[in-house]
Amino acid sequence: MxxxxxxxxxxxxxxxxxxxxxxxxxxxxxxxxxxxxxxxxxxxxxxxxxxxxGLINCHTHGVTPGPLFPSGAAALPEDGWLGNLDRHLLAGTTTVLNLCGLATMDEVRTADRAHAVKVKGATTHTPAAMAAAQAADGAGLTEAHLTTSVEKQLADGAVAIGELGGGQTMGGGGQDLQYIPAAIHRETGVTISAEQARTLKEAVLGPRLDGDLDEPSLKEALAAAGLAGFSAQTAAKLVRESVLPSFHAALDGLREGVEAAAKYGVPALVHSAAASGKPLLELARKQLGASVIATHSNHPSYSPGEAVETALALQSEGWLLECCTFDLLHRQHTVRTREHWDRMFAETAVDLLATDYGYLGQHDPLLSGVADLVASGHRSLPAAVALASANVADAIPGLAPNSGRxxxxxxxxxxxxxxxxxxxxxxxxxxxxxxxxxxxxxxxxx
Known part of the structure; x- marks a missing residue:
């Protein structure tokens, strides 16, 4: 026709x-x-x-029947992942890369066959990444997920390695939203919010997970969360046991994944946030020869200045920078500031635009990011469109080899x-x- x-x-x-x-x-x-x-x-x-x-989104989650996130959490029901693909399509996205990298390519192909959106897959089936998932959650992992490998998934059609690390395994928003509150609830019966969990976590471990316990701040955070009578030492133990086992394994997973990307000649997508920023810089300076994309370089766990400084340092080592809409443009449920976003586009040469997931999958659309960059004067219309189309196709050659232009x-x-x-x-x-x-x-x- x-x-x-x-x-x-x-x-x-x-x-x-x-x-x-x-x-x-x-x-x-x-x-x-x-x-x-x-x-x-x-x-x-x-x-x-x-x-x-058609836009190409290189950072999506919840778009296949496979396990969710780097933590290998239980998969969404069919209407959940199909609904996520519907939302992508209605917002002008025609190709997505599934960065729930513990899904198998069979699960990716199931989604691709079921929907008009072209669904491609990445893999994180390295030993350390698998260990990190099992330490954090692992409820969605089956024998098929546990017994495969990066090499096998690449041979079966995966186009990249990623997402290496994540908020669920590296003490970020996924821990704040789900795992720390679950640990507190099991012990106390009290339900705390993601913001309260983050405050507890930072009092115990610091914003980069490398600090010492600040007991006065922890007691203050416990009182604010309705836990004034709860032992600070017990709370600190719960936070450490929830966060650190997967965090240390995920750090090893970053290295394994980037080394595999260099070995097999495919891009790696790594989780860039305050807790992973320093390890990423150390990894980048080793010059392993891999093509690497630093995802959500505008992550709000950084200060705005740290985000820019880290991004420029990674870019100087040849890494590409991705910025995410999260839900910072409209919904502002999880990210309530756009300062990181504005400074990144004003002060760095961002390469790619994506969404990540947002609260319950309610991220701001990729096209909203394009529109905002134009309306704010950060990019011309063709340049903004390229960040979510041609640039992505070029950065990840197997993702959309005949699309993006x-x-x-x-x-x-x-x-x-x-x-x-x-x-x-x-x-x-x-x-x-x-x-x-x-x-x-x-x-x-x-």
């Missing part, structure tokens, strides 16, 4: 081409020309809209959005319309 999209501003590489027609035919982009062809099965008027390549011969993964990028009107994947007038078509799920 030949589809002609006319009248829109087309983002083709570094240029924004006004009133240019894009013709889709046979699953590929056929032509990009101011003069639309006369023969077409479908004509779509995109006047007043922007036509851009509007160019004749490329896959017909195309998005038509409102001029301000706030609304996704239409989405095509391989030339098939999967979103029409902001609603999923029957072709979205297979």
């Amino acid at each position: 030949r589809t002609v999209i006319t009248g829109g501003t087309v983002i083709a590489g570094p240029d924004a081409l006004a009133a240019t027609a894009v013709t889709l035919d046979g699953g590929h982009i056929h032509t990009i020309d101011p003069r639309p062809p006369e023969d077409a099965d479908v004509r779509l008027d995109a006047a007043g809209c922007v036509v851009l390549p 509007l160019r004749p011969g490329m896959a017909a993964d195309v998005v038509v959005a409102s001029e301000d990028l706030r609304e996704v009107r239409h989405v095509f994947v391989d030339g098939i319309q999967v979103v029409r007038d902001g609603q999923l078509t029957l072709a979205a799920r297979r």
Whole structure:
């Protein structure tokens, strides 16, 4: 079927081409020309809209029936991971990389076959990463997950190694949200919030997990959490037992994963946060020859200045920088400041844009990040789009080898959005319309 999209501003590489027609035919982009062809099965008027390549998200979780996060937590039910893919598609994302790296490629292919979004997989099946998962959780791990390896998963189609480390295994937001509160509740019956858990954790271990116990701060944090009568020493023991076993294993996993990336010639994606920043710098300076992406370099556990300083140091060693929307632009449930985001884009050459997961999967959409960069003056429209399309395809060669650019011969993964990028009107994947007038078509799920 030949589809002609006319009248829109087309983002083709570094240029924004006004009133240019894009013709889709046979699953590929056929032509990009101011003069639309006369023969077409479908004509779509995109006047007043922007036509851009389908976005490529290199940092997603919860998009397969495999175990969740670096902690190997129990998988989402089918309607959960399919619902996450629906949200990606409705926001103009047509390819995702699953960074729940303990899923098998069979599980990744299950998701890919079930949905129009192109789902690709990464692997973290190194011994230390597996040990970190089991120390933190491991409820979603089966014999198939425990007995495979990075080498086997790469041979089976994985395109990268990652996510190496994570908030669940490296004492970050995943610990604050789930595992520390669970440990406290088992001992006391009291339910504490993620913010209260983080305050307890930092009183015991410091923000980088390398500090000494600050008992006065811990007692104050316990009182604020409704635990004034609870022993500070017992609380400190619970925090250490929850955080440190997986943390130390995950640090070893960072090294194993980057070494494997160098050995097998695929990119590694590593968890960049306050607790991992120093180990990452030490690893980067060893010059192991791997292609490495520092994920969410704007992580809020850093101070804004530390985020910029660490990012520049990693970039000077040849690593790429990814920044995430989290939920900092709109929802602000887990990240309530945009200072890290603004400073990273003002002071560093960020390479890639992604989302991560957000609270219960409710991250701000990738396209919202693109729109914000343009509205804030951090990037031009073509440059902002490239951060979530062409740059990603180039950084991870196996992820979207024929996508990410509007160019004749490329896959017909195309998005038509409102001029301000706030609304996704239409989405095509391989030339098939999967979103029409902001609603999923029957072709979205297979």
